Amino acid sequence: MQIVSWFDDPCDTALLDLIPYLKGLATAPSVITYLQTCPPPSSAAIAQPEPSSWLYAPSGMNGVYDDEDDEEDVSIDQEQASTQDQQQPGGA
Secondary structure: OEEEOOOOOOOOOOOHHOHHHHHHHHHOOOOHHHHHOEEEEEEOOOOOOOHHHOOHHHHHHHHOHHEEEEOOOOOOOOHHHHHHOOOOOOOO
């Protein structure tokens, strides 16, 4: 949920004003029903901004690099890991 807020305003209470609404949402038996019956307060922005083009660009464009493909899969031997966890530092 986006809120209409002024980051440079020390007296801004936009987020604090949403606390009662968010508490109601958190305790509702059904989030969908709550949202249908209790629309967000007017201090909450309804419209979503247009997503930036970098969200859709392939990895490596616009200076954004995703190294997930470079990561190695490392298998862990559970028995060996368990044995290492049980050993005391400086033990035999």
